[in-house]
Amino acid sequence: MAKKTNNPTQSLKIPQIIKIYSKVLAFISVKLVTSFAVKLFTTPIKHKLPKRELEMEQNSIQKKIFVPAINKSVVAYEYGKSEKKILLVHGWSGRGTQLFKIADELLKNGYSTISFDAPAHGKSEGKTTIMSEFIASILEIEKQYGPFEIAIGHSLGGMSVLNAIKDGLQVKKAIIIGSGDIVQDILDEFISKLGLKPEISTRLRDYFENKYQLKMNDFSAYRAAQNVQVPTLVIHDNHDPEVPVKAGIHIHKYLQNGTLFLTDNLGHRKILGNQNVIKKIIDFIKST
Numbered sequence: 001m002a003k004k005t006n007n008p009t010q011s012l013k014i015p016q017i018i019k020i021y022s023k024v025l026a027f028i029s030v031k032l033v034t035s036f037a038v039k040l041f042t043t044p045i046k047h048k049l050p051k052r053e054l055e056m057e058q059n060s061i062q063k064k065i066f067v068p069a070i071n072k073s074v075v076a077y078e079y080g081k082s083e084k085k086i087l088l089v090h091g092w093s094g095r096g097t098q099l100f101k102i103a104d105e106l107l108k109n110g111y112s113t114i115s116f117d118a119p120a121h122g123k124s125e126g127k128t129t130i131m132s133e134f135i136a137s138i139l140e141i142e143k144q145y146g147p148f149e150i151a152i153g154h155s156l157g158g159m160s161v162l163n164a165i166k167d168g169l170q171v172k173k174a175i176i177i178g179s180g181d182i183v184q185d186i187l188d189e190f191i192s193k194l195g196l197k198p199e200i201s202t203r204l205r206d207y208f209e210n211k212y213q214l215k216m217n218d219f220s221a222y223r224a225a226q227n228v229q230v231p232t233l234v235i236h237d238n239h240d241p242e243v244p245v246k247a248g249i250h251i252h253k254y255l256q257n258g259t260l261f262l263t264d265n266l267g268h269r270k271i272l273g274n275q276n277v278i279k280k281i282i283d284f285i286k287s288t
Helices: 016-028 030-042 051-058 100-108 129-147 156-166 181-192 198-212 219-226 245-254 277-288
Strands: 060-066 072-079 084-087 112-117 152-155 175-177 232-237 259-261
Touching: 030 181, 030 198, 051 072, 051 100, 051 129, 051 152, 060 129, 060 181, 072 129, 084 100, 084 129, 084 156, 100 112, 100 277, 112 129, 129 156, 152 156, 152 198, 156 219, 175 277, 181 198, 219 245, 232 277, 245 259
Parallel strands: 084 112, 084 152, 152 175, 175 232, 232 259
Antiparallel strands: 060 072, 072 112
């Protein structure tokens, strides 16, 4: 759905044909365009595994894990062998091996990592998913692989980590990187990129709330942050084109024991492999 760019501070663009189709549907029927927006919003792109992630993929013990709460299975990756385990959670359209550079450094420092392909991502089954399924998967992974010393999440994975801690995930520390924040803002941005009127964003929210019998704002990261007592490192790039830096700053404001680390010109994904960022993560983990 989105075009690739080599510029880390340039936002991924929705193809023009999708935007035109959305506007045509909106002209025909508000109900039709809402249904189309729901499908787009809940369907991640399954990217081919990049060569740079092959080592982690090939050296991991992989296992299919059934998540009863959502009646779906996910593929888990056990990387390294240590009693000190760290949970890694990728973001939207990511994979369980996406945080491989962080994982490699953790292994060098005596930790092992557990990650997973979220529902409809990577090798996991399904075509559509939402954040509540990320959270349910995290809690099931904890039952089967925990306890974890630390949880690290990127983007939607960061939001999911905070919500999972709110819902009972037990960790000593948490690290979130490029995390989204207010769910309504995310819906509004998505609808804006499609070139649709703001009312469609409200209809999108209402659809999810009616279908799943939940309040979307309850999943906002800043709301979850208020219930997170463990030391939490918030990492965000000042020039992130996908998730504005204000999200990270706002989340940090609501944490009881938070540390904020801002970077420049690393964007939304390049930040995961930056050596200064990884050093900050290791130093935070080792700090008392």
